[in-house]
Amino acid sequence: MHEKELLMINQNELRILQGALETLADGFSDLPDFVPDYDWAPMAAVLQQAAKRMQDNYPYEHPLYAGQMLKPPHPVARMAYAMSMWINPNNHALDGGRASSAMELECIAALGDMFGLQQPLGHLCGGGTMANLEALWVAGRLQPGKTIVASSQAHYTHSRISEVLGLNFTSTAVTPDGRMDVAALEEQLESGNIGTVVATLGTTGMGAVDPLSEILELRQKYDFRVHVDTAYGGYFHIASKLGADARQAFDRIPEVDSIVIDPHKHGLQPYGCGCILFRDPGVGVLYKHDSPYTYFSSAELHLGEITLECSRAGASAVALWATQKLLPMIPGGEFAQALDKSLLAARALYRFLDRSDNYRVLMEPQLDIVVYAVNAKDAVAASEKASKVFEEAAKKDLHLALVNMPSAIVSHYWPELEINQESVACLRSCLLKPEHLEWIDEIGAILDEVAAG
Numbered sequence: 001m002h003e004k005e006l007l008m009i010n011q012n013e014l015r016i017l018q019g020a021l022e023t024l025a026d027g028f029s030d031l032p033d034f035v036p037d038y039d040w041a042p043m044a045a046v047l048q049q050a051a052k053r054m055q056d057n058y059p060y061e062h063p064l065y066a067g068q069m070l071k072p073p074h075p076v077a078r079m080a081y082a083m084s085m086w087i088n089p090n091n092h093a094l095d096g097g098r099a100s101s102a103m104e105l106e107c108i109a110a111l112g113d114m115f116g117l118q119q120p121l122g123h124l125c126g127g128g129t130m131a132n133l134e135a136l137w138v139a140g141r142l143q144p145g146k147t148i149v150a151s152s153q154a155h156y157t158h159s160r161i162s163e164v165l166g167l168n169f170t171s172t173a174v175t176p177d178g179r180m181d182v183a184a185l186e187e188q189l190e191s192g193n194i195g196t197v198v199a200t201l202g203t204t205g206m207g208a209v210d211p212l213s214e215i216l217e218l219r220q221k222y223d224f225r226v227h228v229d230t231a232y233g234g235y236f237h238i239a240s241k242l243g244a245d246a247r248q249a250f251d252r253i254p255e256v257d258s259i260v261i262d263p264h265k266h267g268l269q270p271y272g273c274g275c276i277l278f279r280d281p282g283v284g285v286l287y288k289h290d291s292p293y294t295y296f297s298s299a300e301l302h303l304g305e306i307t308l309e310c311s312r313a314g315a316s317a318v319a320l321w322a323t324q325k326l327l328p329m330i331p332g333g334e335f336a337q338a339l340d341k342s343l344l345a346a347r348a349l350y351r352f353l354d355r356s357d358n359y360r361v362l363m364e365p366q367l368d369i370v371v372y373a374v375n376a377k378d379a380v381a382a383s384e385k386a387s388k389v390f391e392e393a394a395k396k397d398l399h400l401a402l403v404n405m406p407s408a409i410v411s412h413y414w415p416e417l418e419i420n421q422e423s424v425a426c427l428r429s430c431l432l433k434p435e436h437l438e439w440i441d442e443i444g445a446i447l448d449e450v451a452a453g
């Protein structure tokens, strides 16, 4: 039997999970007998139906899935999550999950350590959207009436969250490599009333890393908060193969006011695991509420007092805790080496596309996302060809993603292209799985084959 059969539960996994559940049960063995009564047969039937329904998915775990930003959870995360389901802890309050709340605090301390923060205030949450919402909510509370800015390549969630929170939002232009244009930002700061600058370290579309160093330098002249949205890119902080610009940006993270990182993106976690960190633990007072339900059972602020969400899966904390134990977030460690492989995979695909006559690759990847157009005479034809390649590649089991890029950015890398519409549909490959590195030749061969056909 193969060690890793796609989508099959490994016998080791089953055995390890069983062993962990036995240990968990030992902790409750002195209770009076109580055996929940279930009828298993109908469950098997329903589960078969569910499994059939679930066949309608892309094979995210396979290296030939090279499209959207997806990465399978690590088996240790999956097992830890499953094991804790037998308790189903709720990290809203200590009454709902004492152990998993303590584990969450350890996870937060470890993430803070990774970024070089001394004693951040933070917690896990449903994902990057929720985490960014908390960051912008705090920013708005501290600077009422001031405007939030993020680059035009920042995640759309920032403008929408600002709308939800009733905050003014404006976007800043980017340079053709997708990074925030610092000169344009300075003009906005000069005209005043900017309270917070959102720097994206790893944009979702292009994987561009905003020039955090230059942004922070502007604080010598202007007074503003800096929030770093590194939902996708955060873990690259411990990679060793970043280019110089990206390295410089990541190195300045300890100086910012708040950070968002999504363990469910590059951190090997099941969905439902985002994280917000504030450098100044003093912002905790902003969360003060007087719920009659949440018992203030300890002198320290507990998680229910520093989150906007109420009920939250304690299982997410258990899964992340187990993953961090197995794969510590240290430069040069196994986890960091896997991130380096993703960086190398993106560079290898970039080189392949750069040599191919069928494709026009855009910016050199700063992280592990590659964006490329299909060669054609004009923007309309290139867009049509991109859709065609997307469909034909899928028939050969290679799954890509489509992204609309502003024509101005595409022209920078492809000056001969006739621009007859505002945007160009391009292909986008997020190479988040380290295994991609071994599959670039195969991916390239399919890309050439479908472009020619």
Ligand SMILES: *Cc1c(COP(=O)(O)O)cnc(C)c1O
Pocket (backbone or CB within 6 Å): 126, 127, 128, 129, 130, 132, 155, 157, 200, 202, 203, 204, 229, 230, 231, 232, 233, 262, 274
């Ligand atoms: C994914 C992402 C988000 C949104 O996070 P979710 O976990 O999908 O809610 C926000 N910002 C960036 C940069 C992202 O990559």
